[in-house]
Structure formats: structure tokens, C-alpha cells
Amino acid sequence: MGLNTERFDLSKKLIHFFRLVDQESKNSVILPEDFGFANVSEDTKLSALFLLRCAIRFDRLLATWSIRGGKRTIYGESPVVCFSEMPIGAFLESSTSREQLGQAMSPYAIVFPKGELYTGGARPVIYGLDAQTPALPKAMTGLRVLPEATLPKREQFRYVTYSPVGQHQVDWTHEREWRWPFRQSIERYEEMLEQDGIPGDFHEMPAMEFAAFEFNGLGVIVKSSSEAMRVANDVLTLIDRGDIAASQYSFVLALDSIKDFTDLRDPKAVRAKISGSVLNIHDYFLPDSTSNATCDRFWHLTRQIEEAAGPSEYGAPGCCWVWLLDPTHRLTHALLSAGDVTVSKDGRYLVKPHPFRDDRGWDQREKMVKDLCSLIRAEFEVECSYFFVLNSDNPDGVPFYCDDMLHNNLFYNISNTT
Numbered sequence: 178m179g180l181n182t183e184r185f186d187l188s189k190k191l192i193h194f195f196r197l198v199d200q201e202s203k204n205s206v207i208l209p210e211d212f213g214f215a216n217v218s219e220d221t222k223l224s225a226l227f228l229l230r231c232a233i234r235f236d237r238l239l240a241t242w243s244i245r246g247g248k249r250t251i252y253g254e255s256p257v258v259c260f261s262e263m264p265i266g267a268f269l270e271s272s273t274s275r276e277q278l279g280q281a282m283s284p285y286a287i288v289f290p291k292g293e294l295y296t297g298g299a300r301p302v303i304y305g306l307d308a309q310t311p312a313l314p315k316a317m318t319g320l321r322v323l324p325e326a327t328l329p330k331r332e333q334f335r336y337v338t339y340s341p342v343g344q345h346q347v348d349w350t351h352e353r354e355w356r357w358p359f360r361q362s363i364e365r366y367e368e369m370l371e372q373d374g375i376p377g378d379f380h381e382m383p384a385m386e387f388a389a390f391e392f393n394g395l396g397v398i399v400k401s402s403s404e405a406m407r408v409a410n411d412v413l414t415l416i417d418r419g420d421i422a423a424s425q426y427s428f429v430l431a432l433d434s435i436k437d438f439t440d441l442r443d444p445k446a447v448r449a450k451i452s453g454s455v456l457n458i459h460d461y462f463l464p465d466s467t468s469n470a471t472c473d474r475f476w477h478l479t480r481q482i483e484e485a486a487g488p489s490e491y492g493a494p495g496c497c498w499v500w501l502l503d504p505t506h507r508l509t510h511a512l513l514s515a516g517d518v519t520v521s522k523d524g525r526y527l528v529k530p531h532p533f534r535d536d537r538g539w540d541q542r543e544k545m546v547k548d549l550c551s552l553i554r555a556e557f558e559v560e561c562s563y564f565f566v567l568n569s570d571n572p573d574g575v576p577f578y579c580d581d582m583l584h585n586n587l588f589y590n591i592s593n594t595t
Contacts, residue, residue: 185442190396191260191294191355192268193238194286195225203247204281206239207370211378214523217583218592225285226404230590232287233397233411234524236421237384240359252321253333255358258385260289260299262353266441269398269432271351284432288396291355297390299357303332304350305339334358359383387425394427396451405429406505410587413461413504417513418520423462427451461505468511471557475512476532478552482545483532492538495577496570497546498527499553502560502585509559521572524588527564539565543578560585 198205200221212218216231232238240256242249251257261268265288272284306327323333334356340347363383369376376382397408408429415421428451441447465471501509501518509526512518519527533545546563553561560582567577583589 185264185266185444188262188264189291190265191262191289191291191299192265192286192398193258193260193289194268194272194283195228195232196281196283196285197225198223198228204245206241206244207375207382208239209376209378209382212590213379215588216590220592223592225283226399226407227590227592229285229287229397229399230407230411231379233408234415234590235379235384236387236415237379238287238387239379240357240383240385249319249321251334251356252323252328252336253330253358254320254322255334255360256363256383257334257356257358258299260294260355260357262291262301262355264442264444265398265430265447266438266443269435269441270438273432273438284398284400286398288398289392290394293390293392294355294357297357297385298360299355300335302337302354302356303328303335304337306336357385359385387421391422393422393424395425396427397429398432399429400432402431402433405431407587407590409461410504411590414520414524414526417504417518417526418522418524461510465507465510465514467507468514471508471511472515472517474556475508475528475553478556479530479549480532482530482549482552483534486533486537486541486545489534489536490538490541492540492542493567495539495542495565495567496529496572497539497542497563497565498525498529498572499546499549500562500564500579500582501526501528502562502582502588504587506557506559508553508557519572523573525564525572527572529570539567539577 198208200208200223208223212231213234216227216234218227238258240258242251242256243259244250263271268286269284272282272286275282276284322330323336328336337349337354338347339350361383366376366381366383369381397405397412399405399408412426412429416423416425430451435441435450441450498519501512503509504526509518512528513526517528519529521527530546530549533542537545543563543565546565550561550563553559562580562582563578564572564576565578566572566574
């Protein structure tokens with residue numbers, strides 16, 4: 178890092194922010210038809226928080242053509258992921274005021290280390306070109322490509338129009354934009370759009386995969402402490418399922434914890450605020466001296482239900498788990514540390530009640546798990562329910578019976594949730 182970089186107007190971070198997307202708008206990015214089981218899009222308008230949580234849950238950012246008026250604004254052959262180099266304090270001031278003015282921006286964001294993005298191919302944009310270059314191609318539905326003599330095709334994803342004088346002024350330099358280009362083939366993706374008009378799911382979209390970067394110390398910005406808890410749920414689920422390293426995320430910053438954004442103009446103040454942020458992900462992995470006692474009590478309650486159940490009743494075989502809906506709760510953490518929790522592909526934290534006899538039928542098991550959940554809720558004050566798979570003990574199996582728990586906004590990411 179060069180000299181004189183510890184300044185209020187500079188940053189070692191890059192910020193990708195999210196905004197509300199109206200899929201019926203001509204400015205909408207192309208989004209998949211299916212966001213996955215636990216991501217519920219109830220209408221054509223998708224909130225910034227919903228899209229932020231999708232990015233975290235899928236561990237990827239979608240690469241787009243930045244559509245405006247139904248036409249691409251990105252030049253060259255690569256869709257991109259966009260970032261801002263604004264310092265965090267400036268971003269919070271700007272995004273909040275612009276959102277209040279009705280502009281297409283919000284403070285919901287993921288904060289990335291600039292150096293790691295640069296190593297992975299991200300570059301600052303080029304604002305304008307030599308005044309003597311030929312006229313640029315007008316907007317069109319397909320690729321927008323400049324002559325190679327004007328700018329090499331590989332670099333054209335970086336170009337942003339800049340014309341600060343004259344009748345039609347264009348000046349986006351306040352964005353301090355960086356872009357990461359998707360360099361893989363998009364032929365299959367474009368065929369899918371031509372045939373179906375929309376991709377099937379998130380994994381069929383061109384995207385920046387976080388796993389390719391091995392990020393450390395990412396941050397998340399949301400508006401409220403309650404939203405920060407939802408994000409913590411998403412991050413911990415990825416960690417507990419083994420999808421990402423515990424070091425990938427380090428903080429979640431909520432705007433309602435900041436009294437005055439001007440206090441964050443000093444880089445040292447920003448670091449201090451992050452250190453004391455609403456959620457420090459690493460805190461969830463600190464040793465808990467009560468974990469053994471917590472586990473013992475859980476299994477005592479399980480045996481208590483088994484002893485009170487009476488003779489085995491005939492019924493179809495299968496497995497019924499206790500479903501714990503709060504990954505941050507001390508009971509979930511204790512059982513997980515003891516190896517008694519399985520995190521399913523859908524993100525359910527499931528505990529198999531081993532003391533229950535194997536010869537009990539599914540209906541009896543279901544009733545016993547429901548009774549156990551009542552005791553758990555009363556003693557540990559944690560939301561829980563049941564999850565039953567018929568003829569299988571696979572926690573990723575199709576549920577035969579379960580409580581959908583649609584009200585729970587930790588497990589579910591619902592597009593109209595605010």
C-alpha cells in the first residue's frame with residue numbers, strides 16, 4: 178500500500194450495494210424464476226434486503242449488463258459485478274440521502290477487501306476517453322462494443338461515459354466505481370434466455386463466486402438490529418453446514434446503531450464502529466462453559482418424553498427430527514458443538530432424538546417430537562418444531578410432515594419483509 182492512504186476520502190474496501198428491483202421495470206436486471214425453497218418472492222418487487230440475503234445464502238453476486246430503459250449500459254463482452262470505492266462513512270451518508278430522494282440506491286451492502294477483489298480481476302472504471310475518439314455506439318439490445326483501436330475489447334467492461342460539459346452532461350464520477358468481469362462463457366445462459374425468457378435458478382446465472390476468492394473479513398450493512406440477526410442466521414448456516422470458512426465474514430453493521438454518519442469520516446472511527454458493531458460473527462464461536470450442561474438437559478428432556486410414551490405403536494417407518502430455528506441460540510450452539518445437529522441443504526438445524534425407540538411408528542414419533550418441542554420452548558425459550566421424512570433417515574429428504582414456520586424470518590427470506 179502506498180504512502181498517505183490513511184485519509185477520510187480513501188478506502189481499502191469496496192462496497193456492493195443492493196436496491197429494490199421491480200421486475201416489471203425496463204431498468205430491472207434479469208433474475209431467476211426460482212430463488213430456492215427458503216427464499217420467498219411474493220410479487221415482482223424484490224426488496225434490497227431480500228436480494229442481499231440471497232447473495233449471502235448463495236455465496237455469489239450476479240453479474241449483469243446494468244440494464245437501463247431495457248438496454249445494456251455495459252460495453253464489451255462481459256457482464257459485470259459493480260462496486261463503489263466510497264469510504265464506508267461516505268457510502269452511508271450518500272446511500273441514505275439518495276434513497277430518501279427516491280433514487281435507485283440503498284444502504285444494504287456487502288463490504289469487500291479491495292486487494293482481494295483486484296487480485297481476482299476487479300478494476301476501477303475508466304471515465305471517458307480521448308476527445309478525438311470516434312462516436313460511441315448508441316444503446317442497443319445486444320452487445321455494445323467499441324472499436325478495438327479506441328479501447329481493447331478485454332478492457333471495455335470498464336468504460337463509463339463522461340461528459341461534464343455541454344448540453345447533455347453525464348457525470349458518474351461520484352460513484353467511484355469498480356467492476357469485476359465475468360470471463361466465462363455466457364453462451365448457454367443466452368440460449369436459456371432465448372428459449373425460456375428467464376433462467377431457472379440462481380446457479381444458472383453468471384456470477385462472482387465468493388469461493389473462488391477465499392475472502393476473509395467481509396462485512397454486511399443493514400438498516401436495523403433485527404435485520405442484522407437475520408443476516409447472522411444466513412452466515413452461520415453457511416459456516417455450520419461447512420460451505421464457508423468461519424473467517425469469511427467478520428461483522429454486520431446496522432444503521433440504527435449509528436447516531437451521526439459524520440462521526441464515521443475518520444478511518445479510525447470506522448474501525449472502532451466495526452469492532453463494536455451489532456454483530457461480530459466470531460463471538461458465536463467462543464467457548465461456552467455451560468454447553469455440556471445445556472446438552473445434558475436437552476437429552477434428559479428427550480429421555481423423559483421416551484419414558485412417558487408407553488408401548489410402541491405400529492406405523493410407517495421414518496425419522497422425525499427436532500428443528501431448531503435459531504442458529505444463534507445457546508442450545509443450538511451447544512448441540513452443534515457436541516455433534517448432535519445436522520444442518521440440511523435447506524438450512525434446517527435438525528436434532529435426531531436418539532433415545533426414542535426405533536420401533537415406534539411415524540405418527541407416534543411425530544407426537545413425541547411435538548411434546549419434546551413444548552418442553553424445549555418452555556425451558557430454553559427457543560423456537561423449534563418438527564420435521565419428518567417418511568421411510569428414510571435422510572435430513573435432506575422430502576418432508577412427509579413438518580410445520581412450515583412461514584412466520585420465521587430467520588429461516589425464511591421473504592421479499593416483502595422489512
